[in-house]
Amino acid sequence: MTLSKTPLTAADNAESDTDREGGGLEGGRKRATINDIARLAGVSKKTVSRVINQSPFVRDETRERIEAVIAEWGYAPDPQARGLAFRRSFLIGMIYDNPNPQYVVNMQLGLLDGIRGSGFELVVHPCDRSSPTFLLDVRTFVERQKLFGVVLPPSVSEDERVAKLLREIGCEYIRIASVELDKPEHMIVGHDRLGSAAMGAHLVELGHKKIGFITGLPSFRSSHERRGGFEDALIEGGLKLDPDYVVQGAYTFESGLACGEALLAMTPRPTAIFAGNDEMAAGVLQAARRAGLQVPADLTVVGFDDFQIAQAVWPPLTTIHIPTREVGRIAAEKLIGAAAREKRDPNSTIPYLVVRESSGPPPSV
Amino acid sequence: MTLSKTPLTAADNAESDTDREGGGLEGGRKRATINDIARLAGVSKKTVSRVINQSPFVRDETRERIEAVIAEWGYAPDPQARGLAFRRSFLIGMIYDNPNPQYVVNMQLGLLDGIRGSGFELVVHPCDRSSPTFLLDVRTFVERQKLFGVVLPPSVSEDERVAKLLREIGCEYIRIASVELDKPEHMIVGHDRLGSAAMGAHLVELGHKKIGFITGLPSFRSSHERRGGFEDALIEGGLKLDPDYVVQGAYTFESGLACGEALLAMTPRPTAIFAGNDEMAAGVLQAARRAGLQVPADLTVVGFDDFQIAQAVWPPLTTIHIPTREVGRIAAEKLIGAAAREKRDPNSTIPYLVVRESSGPPPSV
DNA sequence: CTGAAAGCGCTTACAG
DNA sequence: CTGAAAGCGCTTACAG
Numbered sequence: 052m053t054l055s056k057t058p059l060t061a062a063d064n065a066e067s068d069t070d071r072e073g074g075g076l077e078g079g080r081k082r083a084t085i086n087d088i089a090r091l092a093g094v095s096k097k098t099v100s101r102v103i104n105q106s107p108f109v110r111d112e113t114r115e116r117i118e119a120v121i122a123e124w125g126y127a128p129d130p131q132a133r134g135l136a137f138r139r140s141f142l143i144g145m146i147y148d149n150p151n152p153q154y155v156v157n158m159q160l161g162l163l164d165g166i167r168g169s170g171f172e173l174v175v176h177p178c179d180r181s182s183p184t185f186l187l188d189v190r191t192f193v194e195r196q197k198l199f200g201v202v203l204p205p206s207v208s209e210d211e212r213v214a215k216l217l218r219e220i221g222c223e224y225i226r227i228a229s230v231e232l233d234k235p236e237h238m239i240v241g242h243d244r245l246g247s248a249a250m251g252a253h254l255v256e257l258g259h260k261k262i263g264f265i266t267g268l269p270s271f272r273s274s275h276e277r278r279g280g281f282e283d284a285l286i287e288g289g290l291k292l293d294p295d296y297v298v299q300g301a302y303t304f305e306s307g308l309a310c311g312e313a314l315l316a317m318t319p320r321p322t323a324i325f326a327g328n329d330e331m332a333a334g335v336l337q338a339a340r341r342a343g344l345q346v347p348a349d350l351t352v353v354g355f356d357d358f359q360i361a362q363a364v365w366p367p368l369t370t371i372h373i374p375t376r377e378v379g380r381i382a383a384e385k386l387i388g389a390a391a392r393e394k395r396d397p398n399s400t401i402p403y404l405v406v407r408e409s410s411g412p413p414p415s416v
Numbered sequence: 417m418t419l420s421k422t423p424l425t426a427a428d429n430a431e432s433d434t435d436r437e438g439g440g441l442e443g444g445r446k447r448a449t450i451n452d453i454a455r456l457a458g459v460s461k462k463t464v465s466r467v468i469n470q471s472p473f474v475r476d477e478t479r480e481r482i483e484a485v486i487a488e489w490g491y492a493p494d495p496q497a498r499g500l501a502f503r504r505s506f507l508i509g510m511i512y513d514n515p516n517p518q519y520v521v522n523m524q525l526g527l528l529d530g531i532r533g534s535g536f537e538l539v540v541h542p543c544d545r546s547s548p549t550f551l552l553d554v555r556t557f558v559e560r561q562k563l564f565g566v567v568l569p570p571s572v573s574e575d576e577r578v579a580k581l582l583r584e585i586g587c588e589y590i591r592i593a594s595v596e597l598d599k600p601e602h603m604i605v606g607h608d609r610l611g612s613a614a615m616g617a618h619l620v621e622l623g624h625k626k627i628g629f630i631t632g633l634p635s636f637r638s639s640h641e642r643r644g645g646f647e648d649a650l651i652e653g654g655l656k657l658d659p660d661y662v663v664q665g666a667y668t669f670e671s672g673l674a675c676g677e678a679l680l681a682m683t684p685r686p687t688a689i690f691a692g693n694d695e696m697a698a699g700v701l702q703a704a705r706r707a708g709l710q711v712p713a714d715l716t717v718v719g720f721d722d723f724q725i726a727q728a729v730w731p732p733l734t735t736i737h738i739p740t741r742e743v744g745r746i747a748a749e750k751l752i753g754a755a756a757r758e759k760r761d762p763n764s765t766i767p768y769l770v771v772r773e774s775s776g777p778p779p780s781v
Numbered sequence: 782c783t784g785a786a787a788g789c790g791c792t793t794a795c796a797g
Numbered sequence: 798c799t800g801a802a803a804g805c806g807c808t809t810a811c812a813g
Binding site: 082129153157160163175194362 | 494525539699
Binding site: 468469493 | 805806807808809
């Protein structure tokens, strides 16, 4: 909150100095500016600006001449100067609180995929929704940097206060969430519900009747969606999710372990446990081992996400794959208006079942 | 490489339109500028600028008056305008190719810790060192954004071409590496060697004689350092690392599994295996399980990094903790010149041993 | 210690 | 279809 006091102080201190080298851009002729291009092409800088911004009001011949000069000199407009004039930067922000490193990294990679070659850059901004200064922090971040727009993964995406704030200050935003929370132009929907429904069908098909479920953090919308889709699928299969066999987890390994132990202590013991994410499923695997149970012979354990941990544990987890990176790419393209460059598979953001070795039929009693 | 063609086209298309609302900064009075502050404080903008940049050439009384106005209006200088005038942005870049999500996220959090409150922001830039356009990409990224500086984690930090390029174009940089590769002002040293030496001492102390080692990717300097420190410690303990028991891994779970199987097939079988990172150690655990071996009763398995996976596997891994986030914070502070704000523990970046359940004495033959 | 002028590299009205 | 002027919000010389 304090005034940004930067080390550039030296510049001012040196008011009487004379030996500064201007920041040191040795190593090469200075980069061309719009003035250079205008002069070289024999036009005004405004016309160059029109070409840069793809204005239709430029004669083809003029445009081609200018583009040739631009290409020859490898000119690229200065985003800072452009931003200052536009009153808006060419930065997009990712504001997030998802604690899973793999999710964060995949999402970042996806966003980067989406802005590649566009001249935009990605500024990362982890946050804490429970902080008293949370909204002020977001506002300061967005306004100070004059962000072009922001992408909000869960659970930040589910916070209506953030969406409202962004609308008020006129910042573009895309919310990534498991359900449609906003106008379509602001949403990328993850359809977690379909994923867990697929898992429900899988367990039904294997013949399980007594099934335990571990929910994620209630503050994440996905927790409820994953549970809802699963319940629907069980009903579809003629079963019902017994509320006694639903325990509250926290999306962490430790919570999975604790919840797993709780479920395995119940009578009758469930023959399958569906954890709200892989992390917790890995915890259940530990609980099963401690209880002396074989997976999947004695117990089926399945997860959700298909992050790396799903393949690092033993046995490898049957889980639901969510295409995080793909979702990120589409979100970024939508944000900067680069969508529909190519025909997209509309199903590319839908989660799907991956069967590995941790699921099997229930033990024959 | 193409000219940045942004969607801002609309702005130009609208040359004849009149209904644009200027980007929509409704929702609040416009933010104060340096001119507002100057007028309000009854001074020139240059003097306000001096206060912003902490110039000593301002009378105390003047400074206080200006600071009061700044505080009252919550004024913060526009980084874009400031950057344009400085010919340098307030962005720092993280250029990296480390494939481990947890490392990446921890490092980002550390860098963010280091720049918090400074007005700087973090722009992430994953890259591929083997790409033919790698150096050009880095150069374009740094020059186009006029980055204030960059932080280079391994293995990018180990690439002399990058350091040379950065020096040439006058960009500040900090290299994070396991050994001193550059002048101290450009380095944060991780001392991986000390970490693996500690692990060597641990295994010696437990009484192991026949020890297998799985190296990381040879393209990472840490691979060699981790091996070197380990060998030294064994020699210290009167042992010698048998080259036949050193196999080449790739820092991945799969490579750990394959290397583990190779080592367990040897005669005599090693009683302990030290993998160059946790990921590979988890793979070794799988190999041990497939071979019907109990850990640690039949085989000790240890790793390096102390990432989350170390606690998610069974048994939890004895490993070396590396303070990634702390290292990141120190790197960022050093880069922006905010170091030494407080006295630092000089050992805070040194890795240390964490003993869990995967290590024990060798089986009595 | 303080300020008026010029400039950073772009774009927005306004003209033609 | 094209351009000259003014401006985005700061800082750098240069004066005093």
